[in-house]
Amino acid sequence: MDDLDGGPKRGAPWKRMSKEELENQYSPSRWVVRLGAEEALRTYSQIGNEATKRAQATGRNLLDVPYGDGEGEKLDIYFPEAVSEALPFLMFFHGGYWQSGSKDSSAFMVSPLTAQGVAVVIVAYDIAPKGTLDQMVDQVTQSIVFVQKQYPGNQGIYLCGHSAGAHLAAMMLLANWTEHGVTPNLKGFFLVSGIYDLEPVMHTSENASLLTTLEVAQRNSPQWHLQTAPTQPVDPACRILVTVGQHDSPEFHRQSRELYQTLRRGGWKASFEELHDVDHFEILWNLTQKDYVLTQIILKTIFQES
Ligand SMILES: N[C@@H](CC(=O)c1ccccc1NC=O)C(=O)O
Numbered sequence: 384m385d386d387l388d389g390g391p392k393r394g395a396p397w398k399r400m401s402k403e404e405l406e407n408q409y410s411p412s413r414w415v416v417r418l419g420a421e422e423a424l425r426t427y428s429q430i431g432n433e434a435t436k437r438a439q440a441t442g443r444n445l446l447d448v449p450y451g452d453g454e455g456e457k458l459d460i461y462f463p464e465a466v467s468e469a470l471p472f473l474m475f476f477h478g479g480y481w482q483s484g485s486k487d488s489s490a491f492m493v494s495p496l497t498a499q500g501v502a503v504v505i506v507a508y509d510i511a512p513k514g515t516l517d518q519m520v521d522q523v524t525q526s527i528v529f530v531q532k533q534y535p536g537n538q539g540i541y542l543c544g545h546s547a548g549a550h551l552a553a554m555m556l557l558a559n560w561t562e563h564g565v566t567p568n569l570k571g572f573f574l575v576s577g578i579y580d581l582e583p584v585m586h587t588s589e590n591a592s593l594l595t596t597l598e599v600a601q602r603n604s605p606q607w608h609l610q611t612a613p614t615q616p617v618d619p620a621c622r623i624l625v626t627v628g629q630h631d632s633p634e635f636h637r638q639s640r641e642l643y644q645t646l647r648r649g650g651w652k653a654s655f656e657e658l659h660d661v662d663h664f665e666i667l668w669n670l671t672q673k674d675y676v677l678t679q680i681i682l683k684t685i686f687q688e689s
Contacts, residue, residue, distance in 0.1 A: 397583040397634060408634035409587045411546065411576070411663035416630050427664040431488035434671050435505075438493035450529035451522065455509040458526055459486055463497040471538040471570075471685050472530055474504040476523060478546025478576075478667075480589055482511040492543070492681070495673035499682055504530055508551070511593050516581075516603045523551045524558055531567035539570030541685060545667045549577025553605040553642065556623075556651075557614055569616075571684050572623040575677070576631050576663050579642040580606040583634065606642055613649030622684055623653040626677065630662035656680070 397405060407413055412420035438461050439446065445460045463470065473496055477489035486507040493503045508514060508522040530540060544552030553574055560566040578584060581604045585594040594600045601607045608614075623646055627639040639655065646653035658666055658677060669675040682688075 395583075396637065402586065405583060405634075406587050408632045409578075409584055409589075411631065411635070414630055414632045415662040415664065417662070417665075423662070423664050427668055428488055430668040430671060431491055434493065435488055435490035438490040438497075438503075441497075443497070450506075450526045453509065453522070455507055455513065456522055456525065457486070458504050458506045458529075459490070461490065461493045461497050461503045461505070463500045463502060465500055467500070469536050469538045470500065470502040470534070471541065472502045472504055472534065473541045473543055473573075473681070473685070474506055474527065474530060476506055476508070476542070476544035476548030476551045478544070478548045479510065481514075481516060481519060481547045481550075481593055482589075484510065484548075491667055492670040492678065494671065495675075495678050496681070498673065499686075501682075501685055502534075516593055516599065519551055520554045520603065523555065524563065527555065527558075527567045527569075528560075528563045528565055531565050537568055539685065540567050541571040541573065541681075542569065543573040543575065543681070544577060545575045546577060546663065549574040550579060550581070550603075550605070553577060553579055554603065556605055556646075557608050560617070566617055569618065569621055571621060573677075573681055573684075574623065574625050574639070574642070576627050576635060576666050577625075577639065577642075578635070579638050580604050582607070606638070606645060609642070609645045609649055613645075615649075616651055619652075621652065623651055624656065624680065624684065625653060626656040626658055626666070626680075628658050628661040628663055628666040630660070631666075635663070 412423050415423040443462045447457045450456050477484040486505040490505050496503050506526045508519045542552040581600040584590045585600050625639045625643040643655040
């Protein structure tokens, strides 16, 4: 193995793990408690597909809107029933280890959020092998710039990402918006069961082809950047919720807790929630329900009730 004991992260627990243990820690489906691994992944897709079909059936949407010139640079916008000039927008970035998943099966939170007056945008990006991590980060940036330009009167843009999508959303904490000609009205981040330090993931079989060098991993690690050179929120009121499922693996817990601590140290308005009795997939698919604790936290944050 490489020199896993050197460098600034001496003492990181993953460096003492065997290859098998690391593989296990970074395989979310192996940690589900109510279903088998395959069944959990199937259920996740099925709930996502059904939620997307239901959301599309309302007709209050704009589908396959291009936010860039690339074939894959499309997003879907779902509007609330009550039409308003000044809507809050929640943009969602799906997970799937940067190599699976799509916007067409990820409209989990559309129904409970649009019912309360939030416009929901589900963003597609070029997953691997077509896209590299740098390209995905760039596409996510472009999608946010697009929404801000299309809806300059928005009541706030909130970014929500799950797993690899939480990584992409967290990369936006580092964005240099002046390069893009517009500063989005970012009011909050909901980072759900994400990965923020990609270095341990380099050593797992699923992701080795995406994370070819330490340089690529560090460049795409919000944890590494924020630890090295903290950034400041454009809007000091911008909230960040870092959340992880009780049944997520210890490494997923550590990644979330460390990002949260780093953000707090850097002066961000961050909070941390371990969500009771949910695994890596339930934490997201429960967002189809209006009474789910995370749905309620998102709504309270958007409507400033907490
Ligand atoms: N092969 C992976 C799949 C996975 O990690 C995943 C699947 C769907 C949505 C998010 C996922 N994880 C991170 O992006 C697993 O062990 O579950």
